[in-house]
Amino acid sequence: MDLFLNAIVSGVLLGAFYAAVAVGLAITFGQLDIVNIAHPAFVVVGSYITWILNSRFGLDPVLVGVLAAPVFFFVGALLYRIYYAAFERTGQESLSGLAFFFGVMFIVEVILILVYGVDYRLVSAGYLGENLDIGFIGLPLRLFVPFVVASAMTAAVWLYLSRTFTGRAILAVAQDRLALQLMGADPVKIKQFAFGLAIATTAIAGSLLIMIGPVEPSLGRVYIGRAFAIVVLGGMGSIPGMVIAALLLGVTESFVSSFAGPSWAPAVAFGVLLLTLAVRPSGLFGRA
């Protein structure tokens, strides 16, 4: 029973983190139909930046994430510019875009390997080794702090998208470009902003990732399955749906890990993804 409850708790904590990883993809893939398979690679880059600044200057990981976010925003905007010029403007199939981001993902991963090697990297912060005990449930702070920050960030993004003009423009640009143009907003600028925002979230998600556990360059790959599974299962274009899917995935993985062994964990995300695509591609809450 103890194991069972702990599995649920860590599942929920992890699930919230997964939502933070996937929220950027929910924007780029769910809203804008840009298949940014390199999204998790940027999260890993965020982790490495956190590691560097944490080990060099002793800065708190979350602080690093927040500071790095604006830089990531500009990188994202620039990357979108290239993508737009090469693919969207010429009306290429999104498959070329997918291969493009596949190449980008590869380049990012290899540069990390070349510069930092394949060793695992960790961060240290005073509170990370401790537990928050509530009754007989132990909440490791290295999971709980990311849970709090991740939830806050996801909520902030969701509020931004649903309440502000630019945010709503992002939600609208996928559905009706023309109407958006008639409203005086430039679709390309909106998409650029959205893409920048999505990559900015990876900075923070990355800082959380390295708090949860050690990071090495290829760690992004297993998150491809998780992020895409969450976005697809939740339903393209639905952020609340994505959050629910993230929690479901986190809990499922946690159970599989506890009762079948951690080596089965990657199969959960990708298996869920495959199943969703095969059976109900519109996801739980998505537009058809």
Added chain:
Amino acid sequence: MFRSRADVVFWIVLAAVFAAGIVATQTWSNEYYFTAIYAILQATIMAVAWNILGGFTGYVNFGSAGFFAIGAYTAVALDKWLGLPMPFLILASATICGLMGLGVGYLTLRLKGVYFAIATLAMAIVLETLIVNWSYVGGSKGVYILTPETVPFFKSYIHLLFVVMLGLALAAIAVSRYLNASRVGRGLAAIRDDETAAECTGVPTLRLKLISTTLMGAMMGIAGAPYPFFVTFVDPASAFNLFVAVNSIAMPMIGGTAHWIGPVIGALLVGSLQEIMTVTISSAVNVLIVGVMLVLFITLAPQGIVGLVQKWHRRGKR
């Protein structure tokens, strides 16, 4: 088979290359060359196979590593269980991976474009997880393969496998070339250009897609079967290597996807470049180079090298 002069030239070149390969095993002393060229031959089969579904039919497969690895592990499992000789192992891998391809073919009914690509990636990872948890073939630790000490005709088992691979690669190229110019190939091109219109002009799209995916799967399985015996140690990390997947996509895209010779050019060019880089700098740089080349070609020359050559040819005519 011999419909035109181009056919005759093709078969002569093929026979010459094969003969040269056999001669090389008798005359070259540096074993490295065989390893390097084997890698290029393997990449060629994978690129040619990928292109049948990707370039000819228009469905991008991100799970090439899955087919290759299942081909490798089928050979490993059957070798361990029954000790079958190589030809049977290759046949078995072709069959299993062909069936996998058939399954993937049915997947195309539900998923198009990007969703299909993502599903194939997911499939490969799920397969990898299954293998990692299958202790009979060594699980995540991997397994060592025993190879015969002496072989008929050749100085070593490596030489034998090299010639086998050379033959398989040439056969794959011949099949791809035949397909490209055949009625089925034209049907596949119609599916690639517009599947709905193809169906309405009488092309049996499901049947052709199944042929395409099954052929691709079988070829990739064939590429994978000799692999464990060539390297004598295989583990999921090396068999399901993402590098294999990226190469199988990048090489046809760089060479040119619409024409049968595109993946061959891509494999020869990129493969050679990679071997040179591995020797002179490091193998990690290889991966970087493939990534960069893929991105460059996709953005600047989406029709690949074949496309560039065709453009210059047309410009020259004016």
Added chain:
Amino acid sequence: MSAPILKVSGVSKRFGGFVALEGIDLELGANERLGLIGPNGSGKTTLINCISGALSNESGSIEFEGQDITRLPPHQRAARGLARSFQIPKPFRSMTVLENLRVPLEYAARGRTEARRIDADAMEVLELIGLKGRANDSSAGLTQVDMRKLELARALAAKPKLLVSDEAMAGLSSSEVDEILEILRALNARGVAVIMIEHIMRAVMGFSERVVVLDAGRKIADGTPEEILHNPDVERAYLGE
């Protein structure tokens, strides 16, 4: 009429809660020219999609030359001689104009074509359509009119017994409309039944022997052009109450 070439009985099609077609009955004679009209959204293209097999109808049946084709996939219907052109042209962009026609000749028309004559047959169709000079041009760079013609040409290359032309003339100039009409008349003269979906009234009324009118998924009229023009239900459908 003598045995109809096409018999649509009680065909219904829904998309979720939306009923696109309700109990459509339709018959077409072997060499007949039928016009299919109706306001936008009345279900004309949906009906054509059901007939050609691109969509499957929930209920009702479709018979072609006396055989039930309701469960057949589109490519088999095409092989039996049922061809359609698309409202928005869908050329095979990586191929030349001529190569576009090879596909239907090698597939849909395979039983009716000798392999050696494929290119010759293709050129014949191009001649009829007026695209002969463009045979070796890439199909991706054609003008609007030529793309429409290619769309029709591809349907003709399938050597059909029944051709459905889906708004082949939309947006064309008056003389271009006449060109298309000529092609369809010539085709009909060779014994091919034609269903024409069109909004250009003078074209439909002038071309058709019989006209069927759809409105909101139902058939509201079926008669000669003369009868249709004076039908109050039809007037109401187009102009409202």
